[in-house]
Amino acid sequence: MALNKVIEECPKLEIDTLLGFVFAHNEPSIQLFSSFDFEQWAFFPEVAKLDSEKRDLVILGKKI
Incomplete structure (x- = not known):
């Protein structure tokens, strides 16, 4: 799965937070x-x- 691959690559790229x-x-x-x-970090x-139709936005975050 693509999201799993992104998470796996983060340490190599010195990325410590994903949104x-x-x-x-x-x-x-x-x-x-x-x-x-x-986790949900913000709601707009x-x-x-x-x-x-007016839509709400959710920002989800993860510390690696």
Whole structure:
């Protein structure tokens, strides 16, 4: 899986923090990040308009 590969490569690249920006209605993506121990670090209500609907943004983070 691509996310697993990204996490594995972080120490070699001296990356110690990863962030994921996901629209809150995209539950499958939030579940995917959560399965890799990402936690919700921020929530921005109604920051975007998609298909004429206001959408919230979730920022997920993980320390490597």
